[in-house]
Amino acid sequence: MREPTGLHQDGPAPIPVVVALDDMREVEAISIARHLAGMVWGFKVNDLLLRAGSEIVMRLKEYGNVFCDAKLHDIPNTVANQVRVLEEAGADLITVHGSGGEAMLRAAAQALRGQARLLAVSVLTSLGEEECRAMYGRGVMEQVKHVAGLALATGVAGVVSSAAELALLNEVDPQRKLNRVTPGIRPAWYTTGDDQRRVMTPAEALEAGADLLVIGRPITAAANPVNACRRLTLEVRSLRG
Secondary structure (H helix, E strand, C coil), rough: CCCCCCCCCCCCCCCEEEEEECCHHHHHHHHHHHHHHHCCEEEEEEEHHHHCCCCCHHHCCCCCEEEEEECCCHHHHHHHHHHHHHHHHHEEEEEEEECCCCCHHHHHHHHHHHEEEEEECCCCCCCHHHHHHHCCCCHHHHHHHHHHHHHHHHHCEEEEHHHHHHHHHHHHHCCCCCCECCCCCCCCCCCCCCCCCEECHHHHHHHCCCCEECCCHHHCCCCCHHHHHHHHHHHHEEECC
């Protein structure tokens, strides 16, 4: 993954964390990004794309990389057009649903001009085994393997999966051609329940092979997001020596 852009700091390199700026207004998101600039790889937007439009990408680029978690899923031409718009806005990472199929993934990958990288979402971390089978006709591991294979075949740069599937990705992609982006990360000190089912700590996920960790509420819902991020930084750097 690329280092954060547009930053000029003399301190240590940012940790491989994307802060999920979910369920908040533009002003709050920009404030959090400003305070965390230089500490993390970048920032993830999802519903903010609907609230603020693609302009939010350009504003966040002042503070780090931007991960557009759009989870696009439509006919190939439409997804290609949407990917192009997000890349032109400055997105560094863009998600599409792996279940959209080979033609859709290939069209999306070919639409990029080199600024952004595409990630295929395998199985949402809110889904359990039975729900996954009901939706895709495959279990979680089978679906992750299927999407990883499609990503490798279509030029998609990476896969979004929970940390529990990282060992499988290492088997499917031993040469590590795919970036591994991992949501559902919950530090051991974060005890508030939420809608994520397949979760791991940052240390566990990095040891399992994650390239980039997506973390939201443990940082954004903290009384002091900067202190929460500092705590994560100590955890990650102690792991990496």
